[in-house]
Amino acid sequence: xxxxxxxxxxxxxxxxxxxxxxxxxxxxxxxxxxxxxxxxxxxxxxxxxxxxxxxxxxxxxxxxxxxxxxxxxxxxxxxxxxxxxxxxxxxxxxxxxxxxxxxxxxxxxxxxxxxxxxxxxxxxxxxxxxxxxxxxxxxxxxxxxxxxxxxxxxxxxxxxxxxxxxxxxxxxxxxxxxxxxxxxxxxxxxxxxxxxxxxxxxxxxxxxxxxxxxxxxxxxxxxxxxxxxxxxxxxxxxxxxxxxxxxxxxxxxxxxxxxxxxxxxxxxxxxxxxxxxxxxxxxxxxxxxxxxxxxx
Ligand code: MG
Numbered sequence: 001x002x003x004x005x006x007x008x009x010x011x012x013x014x015x016x017x018x019x020x021x022x023x024x025x026x027x028x029x030x031x032x033x034x035x036x037x038x039x040x041x042x043x044x045x046x047x048x049x050x051x052x053x054x055x056x057x058x059x060x061x062x063x064x065x066x067x068x069x070x071x072x073x074x075x076x077x078x079x080x081x082x083x084x085x086x087x088x089x090x091x092x093x094x095x096x097x098x099x100x101x102x103x104x105x106x107x108x109x110x111x112x113x114x115x116x117x118x119x120x121x122x123x124x125x126x127x128x129x130x131x132x133x134x135x136x137x138x139x140x141x142x143x144x145x146x147x148x149x150x151x152x153x154x155x156x157x158x159x160x161x162x163x164x165x166x167x168x169x170x171x172x173x174x175x176x177x178x179x180x181x182x183x184x185x186x187x188x189x190x191x192x193x194x195x196x197x198x199x200x201x202x203x204x205x206x207x208x209x210x211x212x213x214x215x216x217x218x219x220x221x222x223x224x225x226x227x228x229x230x231x232x233x234x235x236x237x238x239x240x241x242x243x244x245x246x247x248x249x250x251x252x253x254x255x256x257x258x259x260x261x262x263x264x265x266x267x268x269x270x271x272x273x274x275x276x277x278x279x280x281x282x283x284x285x286x287x288x289x290x291x292x293x294x295x296x
Contacts, residue, residue: 004053004062013045016065021257022094022163022285039162040199060196064218077223079190079215083109086178087190087226088171091234093163096261096287097253097280098245100154100166101237103146104174105138105230106182112225114141120228128239135236138229145177146237152279161203164195168203175211189213192220192227245280253280257287265291 008016013033020043023036035044040057053062088104107115118134126134138144147170149157157166171191179186191200193216204210220227242253249272254264265287269277281288 001055002058004058006051006053006062006065007049008045008051008065009049012065013049013051016043016045016051019064039164040196057196057199060193060218077220078217079188081224082188083107083112084182084185085188085190085224085226086175086182086186087192087220087224087228087230088174089192089221089227089231089234090167090170090194091231091238093167093194094257095238095255096257096265096282096285097151097255098238098242099151100149100170101146101234101241102167102170102174103144103230103234103237104171104178105142105144105226105233106178106186107142107226107229111141115225115229120225120232126232126235128235131232131235131239135232138233139236142229143178143181144230144233145174145181146233147174147177148237148241150241150279151281151283155278155283158282158284164199165203167194168200169207171200172204172207172209172211175214176209179211186211187213188215190215190217190220190224190227192231193218249276249280257285259290262287262290262294266294269295 017034020036020038023038026035026037026042028035029044031047033045033047035042038057038061041053041055041061043051043053043061045051085107086104088102090100090102092098092100118137149166149170154166161169175186175189189211191214197216200216201210217223221231222228242255246252251268251271254260265277265281268280269291277283
């Protein structure tokens with residue numbers, strides 16, 4: 001188990017708290033601002049500005065904070081850019097409404113000019129309109145595999161697996177499918193890291209087939225074309241799924257997990273029912289409790 005202590009400004013502590021909003025909140029110890037627990041790390045922020053990271057995942061979480069501190073590090077890939085390159089990313093894990101989508105995608109050297117003309121590198125800043133315009137072109141040209149876990153299935157699985165375990169299984173499965181499509185020619189593999197490497201493989205212990213030899217890196221969608229393209233295709237599938245849900249329920253589902261989402265959940269349950277809510281949201285998110293409090 002490792003322990004790291006860093007010092008942050010109040011603003012940065014509040015930003016960190018927001019970033020960790022899906023982690024479970026613990027009882028706040030004396031002199032602490034907050035304490036949260038992820039599957040492999042306990043993070044405590046103190047009034048003094050000290051933030052302590054404890055557990056298997058401490059290295060990963062502290063790295064996340066330091067890399068967002070220094071912008072210069074962000075665009076620098078840690079691995080040489082070789083092709084064919086295979087990358088994966090997921091979408092929907094921070095959204096109360098809608099599925100989780102994971103995509104794994106292959107980029108070959110011959111694809112680079114097209115991807116440059118589509119300005120793929122800027123995936124994070126890309127608007128939904130641009131995603132809808134670009135993604136079908138990528139899906140036409142690039143070998144890819146995506147998996148969509150709908151809300152009913154997600155809520156069922158979440159009773160036994162935590163979010164990171166679910167993500168790990170989906171990424172693994174997406175790479176298994178991609179490997180078949182590319183006739184096993186899959187040497188360079190990159191995951192936009194969401195959990196430490198060791199935990200990732202622990203989550204997959206009981207899986208029949210596990211894809212190994214993966215390079216794990218945070219912010220990989222800004223550094224590797226294959227991850228950037230995977231991210232765009234996953235976002236496209238997510239947008240389309242939300243569109244379908246909105247049509248089926250004649251209800252505009254908002255993105256994210258903020259207060260506007262609590263209010264939307266209230267409206268949804270008033271028109272439909274809580275049983276229906278189970279089919280369109282990630283039920284364990286705090287929004288469900290907040291919705292219930294608002295309904296009282
Ligand atoms: Mg990601």
